[in-house]
Amino acid sequence: MHEWSIAFMILDALEDLAKSEGLSNVHFVEVSYGSVMELDGSLLKEALTELSKGGSFESVEFSVVEEPTVFRCSRCGNEWEFSHELIEGDRKVLEEGVEESSVHFIPELAPALIKCPKCQSRDFQAIKGKGIRVSRLEGSR
């Protein structure tokens, strides 16, 4: 459900982002997020479409893409892809009666909630699929 608040933040920044890219009329926006965020991509797309109604991005086509989050261990060099089963020690956040992992809201919490599957170290970093970004913006100049 917090996909709606993320959509709101994206739309708030979109105008300046288009301006910085020299685009005056945006018709396509692609948003990419790391799998560690465990977002509902279709819900995010729906929220972007709904919230843009009546505004300057009403006719924009939104695309939402999930990228696998890949971590690299600083101790043993192991690289692995995020999966939900690796999370431990999180306090759950109640979202519409369902308990969600806190990493779903704040993916930067990963080192506190995940260990390297090979050597159990928490000293690692995301080398791919980190956070959320506008990955493609198309429009006329």
Next chain:
Amino acid sequence: MNDFLGRWALKKASEFERVVIVASGKGGVGKSFVSSCLALTMADRGLSVGLLDLDLHGPSTTSFLGVGRVRASKEGLIPARRGEVEYMSLALLTEGTPLPFKGEDKWPLIYTMMAMTKWSANNLVVDMPPGTGDEFLWALRSFNRRKSKVLVVTTPSKASIEVVRRAINMIRDERFSLLGVVENMSYLSCGGEKVKPFGEVDYSNLGVRVIARIPMEPSVEEAIRSGDPPHKSSPELERAFNDLVEVIINVPGDSR
């Protein structure tokens, strides 16, 4: 520019009417205790107040406020509540796991937490970790200078004051407003007399006024264990925090 979470966090940080940043160069001087009691006392005085625990590696405000439940809504994360105080801390999102965040990951962590949290309070107390690193820099960069002030906590110990001096110098270098020094563990009340186990300290060479002297009150530990409000552990402690809130409310030129 693609950093919309950082941008949103800045927007949210600037919306508070009053921000009190509780800092100290030194660890173990009672910043989290002062932050928590300050927020609880402000709420008792009818102010709408939130507490943001920015001690990323060792959050401890939940020791004083309890481990409440964070909820999510369409507008983001709804902070936990202790009475009328809303609060957010990494201790509410993790179960006692180590918090080994690296420097380059701290800013995104802080601004994501700020961007994702839906505060309803007008006043914010920010509990800082020891030192003057990323968390402190983020606060100095992000909160509105006109509406925010730093309160520096120390104990009456030379070891603490020498470190606190560095934090004070940094606040001045950054041209941020310094509210004053809070001397925690200042004295013990013994049979109606104030006993100062650490002696008197001369703060004049810091060039900053002492705005509160908080007594050392053994019953605070009992309050923590039983879940009672720590700021009401003794009438003297309650008075000290009420006086501190009075100072904060009546800062010259501050009519909020």
